[in-house]
Amino acid sequence: MTITITGVTQDEPVDGLGDGDTSPDAVIQGDKVLLRAERSGNGNGRVYRITFTADDGAGGSCTGTVNVCVPHSSQSECIDDGQNYNSLQ
Secondary structure, three states: OEEEEEEEEEOOOOOOOOOOOOOOOEEEEOOEEEEOOOOOOOOOOEEEEEEEEEEOOOOOEEEEEEEEEEOOOOOOOOOOOOOOEEOOO
């Protein structure tokens, strides 16, 4: 089984105010993706969406997505405001 990360997006600006002003927020390393655990101080938590392809090496493959939440606080959940930003830039 081979997993290929094909993209990472997020619902907050990559280099927005109140989030540490650092970029990129995601880095792909082989079959892994490293995500920055930051969110806007004024927001409702950051939602990353990782897209991938899985290949079984015998002609079968599928695509999928995984959402990852960086909550605003330990007592809150993330709200996805739309995957409008490329985390890799």
